[in-house]
Amino acid sequence: MDPVTNPFAPGAGTPPPELAGRDELLTSVRIALERVRRGLPTKSILMVGLRGVGKTVLLDRMRDDAEAVGIQTARIEAPEARSLPALLAPQLRQALLRMSRNEQAKALAQRGLRALAGFARTLKIKFHDIEVGFDFEPEPGLADNGDLEHDLQALIEAVGAAARSADTALALFMDELQYVEEDQLAALITALHRAAQRKLPIVLVGAGLPQLRGQMGRAKSYAERLFDFPEIGPLDSTAAHDALAKPAREQGVDFDEPALQSILEQTRGYPYFLQEWGKHAWDTAASSPITLQDVTLASQSAVAALDESFFRVRFDRLTPLEKKYLRAMAALGPGPHRSGDISDMLGRKVTSLGPTRNQLISKGMIWSPNHGDTAFTVPLFDEFMRRIIPGKDWQT
Numbered sequence: 154m155d156p157v158t159n160p161f162a163p164g165a166g167t168p169p170p171e172l173a174g175r176d177e178l179l180t181s182v183r184i185a186l187e188r189v190r191r192g193l194p195t196k197s198i199l200m201v202g203l204r205g206v207g208k209t210v211l212l213d214r215m216r217d218d219a220e221a222v223g224i225q226t227a228r229i230e231a232p233e234a235r236s237l238p239a240l241l242a243p244q245l246r247q248a249l250l251r252m253s254r255n256e257q258a259k260a261l262a263q264r265g266l267r268a269l270a271g272f273a274r275t276l277k278i279k280f281h282d283i284e285v286g287f288d289f290e291p292e293p294g295l296a297d298n299g300d301l302e303h304d305l306q307a308l309i310e311a312v313g314a315a316a317r318s319a320d321t322a323l324a325l326f327m328d329e330l331q332y333v334e335e336d337q338l339a340a341l342i343t344a345l346h347r348a349a350q351r352k353l354p355i356v357l358v359g360a361g362l363p364q365l366r367g368q369m370g371r372a373k374s375y376a377e378r379l380f381d382f383p384e385i386g387p388l389d390s391t392a393a394h395d396a397l398a399k400p401a402r403e404q405g406v407d408f409d410e411p412a413l414q415s416i417l418e419q420t421r422g423y424p425y426f427l428q429e430w431g432k433h434a435w436d437t438a439a440s441s442p443i444t445l446q447d448v449t450l451a452s453q454s455a456v457a458a459l460d461e462s463f464f465r466v467r468f469d470r471l472t473p474l475e476k477k478y479l480r481a482m483a484a485l486g487p488g489p490h491r492s493g494d495i496s497d498m499l500g501r502k503v504t505s506l507g508p509t510r511n512q513l514i515s516k517g518m519i520w521s522p523n524h525g526d527t528a529f530t531v532p533l534f535d536e537f538m539r540r541i542i543p544g545k546d547w548q549t
């Protein structure tokens with residue numbers, strides 16, 4: 154088929170041609186945001202799931218939906234090793250500046266900007282990476298204690314008050330939240346809790362790897378009650394079907410049923426893999442319908458493409474010992490695995506591998522579904538590890 158018209162879109166955060174199987178979640182978030190705007194009790198939402206299940210594209214879609222109905226939004230991505238105040242400050246400033254253009258909200262938005270100035274100026278001593286423009290002079294005593302938990306609370310309250318006076322809500326869309334340090338997560342939770350108690354229209358819609366849930370609970374024990382944690386997983390077979398068949402059909406192309414079945418089996422319904430298989434099946438097929446034979450051929454190039462991108466970017470960030478650890482896990486199968494079994498594979502003590510395991514967790518490569526268990530955060534990563542490090546030599 155003509156590659157120019159290929160509708161499939163593998164890539165981190167790349168919007169799919171058909172966002173399949175997520176309607177219920179999108180609706181519940183739409184309802185939550187509307188409730189927040191009206192000052193009704195609503196939980197913030199944290200989507201958790203493995204890499205490549207579609208968390209980022211969901212966040213972006215939810216944000217578009219929110220903006221379309223006049224809700225203020227801020228989009229934040231937490232990279233490794235950036236402080237939360239540094240990420241929040243410029244985004245909150247933008248939101249406040251927008252709100253200050255509204256006559257009704259002007260005074261409170263300006264107060265928010267003063268709070269922001271105090272916040273950034275004092276916390277810069279602790280968080281050197283804060284960089285934000287100042288539009289107003291700080292107001293002494295407003296968000297300028299130098300203590301993140303306290304000052305973030307004051308700042309969020311000021312922002313919430315401005316949003317309320319503008320008859321809107323502010324929704325913070327934050328991606329990769331598992332990279333935010335626990336004490337900073339704790340400050341964020343406290344601030345949101347306080348805003349909720351005061352019925353201020355400010356809400357978090359976040360996303361992160363599965364370990365985020367535990368991190369939130371450790372940061373503040375009441376986090377579990379304050380947030381909903383929808384689990385984002387692979388698509389069920391109807392949705393996976395739609396994800397492939399619908400975009401093709403729009404271009405006048407069909408998939409044979411066995412071709413679709415084969416893709417569903419090989420991808421296990423994981424969105425990233427569906428896009429990759431769809432793309433390669435399309436490029437391989439000479440004409441419609443796309444057949445099982447096309448898919449069989451395409452599978453090789455789909456796997457090669459994933460190995461070069463989706464899997465490879467993660468693998469390249471690992472130390473030799475981390476690679477060994479993951480290879481030992483892979484030898485045991487898809488997992489989860491007991492830490493003891495992994496260290497046995499390497500002929501080492503569990504404790505001696507503790508730092509490696511922790512390092513892999515903080516890099517977002519693995520997580521612990523239960524105490525003492527270890528699982529990959531990237532679907533099908535075990536198969537990749539066995540492909541990239543074949544044989545047995547890695548054990549020595």
Ligand SMILES: Nc1ncnc2c1ncn2[C@@H]1O[C@H](COP(=O)(O)OP(=O)(O)O)[C@@H](O)[C@H]1O
Pocket residue numbers: 162163164165166167168169170171172173174175202203204205206207208209210211396424425426427428
């Ligand atoms: N519901 C869906 N239906 C079809 N494809 C999807 C869906 N969600 C995500 N995708 C595709 O999966 C890939 C990964 O999405 P992304 O949002 O980056 O995942 P995550 O943030 O969970 O790692 C992208 O290529 C995207 O187009």
Ligand SMILES: [Mg+2]
Pocket residue numbers: 165166208209210328
């Ligand atoms: Mg993502």
